[in-house]
Amino acid sequence: MKILGTITILLCGGLLIFFTSDFPDFGDPKSPASIHLSPYFIEHTLEDTAVPNIVTSVLADYRSYDTMFETTVILTAGLACFLLLRIPTKEVTRRYYLHEPTGVTLRFDGDRYPKGSNVFKRIDSNWVPYDIIINFTCRLLIHFIQIFALYVVAHGHYSPGGGFQGGVVIGASIILFAISSNLRASIKRLGEKAAAIFTATGVFIYAGTGALCMVIGEHFLNYSFLAPLLGTDRIMARSHGIFIVEIGVAVAVMAVMIWIYYNLSSAGKQDEGL
């Protein structure tokens, strides 16, 4: 079986290499990809959409329908992780409590310890002592990471960036917080329910914009018809429309990253973990 697999892989690789012989040269201006559609995008993007970044306009306007479903793919991934991994039972067997004045750790079976005590603190089973350097650095960094993320979302029109990248950076900042303190602290600030609702909201912003265009005008996602609502002309409305859907993408991507992280790092229990 192993030999069969190796032969298949070698055959596929060989075929892939063999068929590259017919490829156009690297950066060939006469290649079909460069002469068929690309000239249209290069020449018309600015007059069609008022967005200087061609990648953004292709992604979120000319082929915005693809991008909407790419965002939906991310939502699907989050839902799939939740459906398959999440263990809904509340019967947590063992919990550890640290008595802070003495440093003694107690183990309780079940959830018997009264909440709201100011001397006992619940800790994870793989607890490590508080590390001031890691905590302090992360506290300092997270705000700047998040502000940078907002910049990335907003500047997709002019520079590399946009909803996916910005959303990933925000999500990463929250995961960094979860790693530097612990999962429970992170869930306390942004719970699973909030993450799930944010995910649906993000995709809803995108698809809802599309449907709004359809209701007002004639085509799904044709942002031009938003012009009266946004108070701009039809070209500028496309630029604004792109920005609106980028925000939707950012919200969805951020929330899904966090949601999947919660489920993966705690093996679906969302009780303790990194």
Added chain:
Amino acid sequence: MTFFDGDSSLISNLPAIVVTLPLFASLIAGFLGWKNRKAPYPIAAVALFLTFISSVVLMIQVMSTGVAIEYRMAGWAAPVGIVYVIDHLSALVILLITSIAFVNFIANKSNIDTVFRNKAGAFNSLYLLFTAGLLGMTATGDAFNLYVLMEIASLSGYALIGLGSNRAPLSTLNYLFLGTIGATFYLLGVGYIYIATGSLNMADIASIMPKILDSSMILFAFIICMVGLLIKMAIFPLHGWLPNAYSESANVAAGLIAPLTTKVTIYIMIRICLTLFTPQYTFDYLNTSDLMVWLAIGTIIFGSLSALAQKDYKRMLTYIIIAEVGYMVGGFFLGNRIGVSGAILHIVNDAAMTLALFMAAGIFMWKTGEESQESLKGMFAKMPFTMAGFTVAALSVVGVPPTCGFFSKWYLISGGIAAGQYFFVAALIFSSLVNAILFFRIFEIAHFEPFKDHHHHSSNHSNKGEEASAHDTHEQTIKEAPLGMLIPFMAVSILLVVLGLYSGQIVNNIINFAIPSSIL
């Protein structure tokens, strides 16, 4: 007057609505599932029903005008933007998807409540997303957009199949690996096509095709797209993922995914071969017919023989699905009008038959809690209506007139004879005979052997007289499945006969227009 305007704009936006309606419903269901566990089911049911209605309207529209509807997403025309193209073929498959998704959803309410109790929101969301993904794959006229929607359908499919028996996660992992390889191969093929043509729009690529027939990049794109799709439709010897994935999963998931995934993938294959690579390339230039028909023959024989070896009812069905994939692939690659018509007709018929058989499986499971064929003892006496429906479905798979299975098989066999592929004809007849054995074996068990009460295992084996009288009382009490399961099932089995009676009209009024005139 304004109302009329609004109405007509609603109709002109139908191609977008039919795909985005399930998407919106899935978002709302996922959202409300966190507030109220009971809310998602009715939302999903209503959305699936409305989607079904829109697909019926689309079908009527296409049939009455006779021309394909083109819908420009974001308002951009064909090669620059993404377009949806609803022609006779895609309208037919869209109607098929929406009706199966709706009927299966209605029939399996109790199954959803037991298996996905705590995760109703996520389950209903994923069910709708799967439907939206398949609908988008069918409606799109863009090769890359097809991949994006394939991703949605596959991902949600893995999640839906993943919850079931204890072994379901493992078989889903297997499915995930192979399914991902299949989808990636398709994507790689699209990449090669883009390098060779610079376009992603199917019609645009087809217009460039005659100039680049001997390009080796196009050849490789064709090969790798086909291999990817063949993995996804589980043709022998790439079928390894299918039997476990479908038989271990929950009934509601199997009832949705088993009838639709393979059939929609075959539709994609037909679409790619006819609309993207053009029939001239597929049939005349490459002459793929012989190779593919032999592959189909192998699939039919393998699927039938493996089905014969199965003791579990649901596993047997999965191998029948594999054999039927061979019917359709073979029929299409016969390359003549009758064969292609038969393949397309069989997509519709086989989806309906598979749905009926899996719904029957759901009812049997509900009744006995087991999957083995032995557990069906005495079913005819116990559940006469269910068994009547099951008999119709079984006869349809065997290919007995006037059920629909007979007519598509008739087209396939005539096509095989016209193309001179006598081995394909022989394989079809062999497979029909095997199906007859398979189902008559079940009839025998269900009709002649007494019912065994699985809920209260009889401890009374010593006294034979008492046992016999106990059986007598059992046989007299008819205990059917709840109406919520029974009515949709009966409707589908009646549909099998209706489809059979109207198959001439379907072929003449729909499928005839779906096949390009260059195929004779």
